[in-house]
Amino acid sequence: MAYRDKFNLEPLQITAVLRTAVISDQYLPLDGILLYQAHREKLGARDYSLPGEYTIFGGITLPLAIEHGGKKNWYYRASWADWGDCVEGQDYWNKRFDNSLADLIDFGKKRGNVIIEKGEFKAYHNPIIYRSALWVRWFVMGDKAEIENLLSTVTHIGKKTVQGWGRVSRWMFKRLNDDCSIWREGKLMRGIPAEDVRSFAIDQKMGIYGIRPSYWNKPNQMSLILP
Numbered sequence: 001m002a003y004r005d006k007f008n009l010e011p012l013q014i015t016a017v018l019r020t021a022v023i024s025d026q027y028l029p030l031d032g033i034l035l036y037q038a039h040r041e042k043l044g045a046r047d048y049s050l051p052g053e054y055t056i057f058g059g060i061t062l063p064l065a066i067e068h069g070g071k072k073n074w075y076y077r078a079s080w081a082d083w084g085d086c087v088e089g090q091d092y093w094n095k096r097f098d099n100s101l102a103d104l105i106d107f108g109k110k111r112g113n114v115i116i117e118k119g120e121f122k123a124y125h126n127p128i129i130y131r132s133a134l135w136v137r138w139f140v141m142g143d144k145a146e147i148e149n150l151l152s153t154v155t156h157i158g159k160k161t162v163q164g165w166g167r168v169s170r171w172m173f174k175r176l177n178d179d180c181s182i183w184r185e186g187k188l189m190r191g192i193p194a195e196d197v198r199s200f201a202i203d204q205k206m207g208i209y210g211i212r213p214s215y216w217n218k219p220n221q222m223s224l225i226l227p
Helices: 030-043 098-102 146-152
Strands: 011-020 084-093 124-133 136-143 170-175 208-209 221-225
Touching: 011 146, 030 136, 030 146, 136 146, 146 170
Parallel strands: none
Antiparallel strands: 011 136, 011 170, 084 124, 208 221
């Protein structure tokens, strides 16, 4: 079955109405969220792996149109985040040992001290940068029904969601007349390889970023023109 026959591709606007601020960079690509959900649907709610280990396997096709830029340079026709009125702020996440639980630690029948300067019980007071907005939206060329299904269980986006950050109140989907997934009113909506850029349309800004999910995986990172 041809890729275009497998999905009913059409231009869409997808909006996440937010209840709490989001911990992410300014780009927050939607195809990364969709790939995570697609793997969660196939593998189950939890996937155990080592830190930094790449566990993505083949065989999963996202319900998005693909822009073919060669074996290495292909990417999904899905914009990066377009934020509503947005402000950035800084907070902290903390971890510290609860001394009231010290008698529960097994020191192997020896006397011991709980060391909070390093190791398992190390205390943390780390800064986090968040983005606060009423909504964030994306533009895609995709299959509305399939995307709605993948996002139906997404209650939070961004990082530190277990702490309540990035809570989504609801998702909204709107069909559009024009495909705005890469360009919208002359504005670049996602990072693309330099050879794909209409140099007359934007002020070219170069940077190293992922071209497709998983965006943190180095083989997917390259020099791109950024929005």
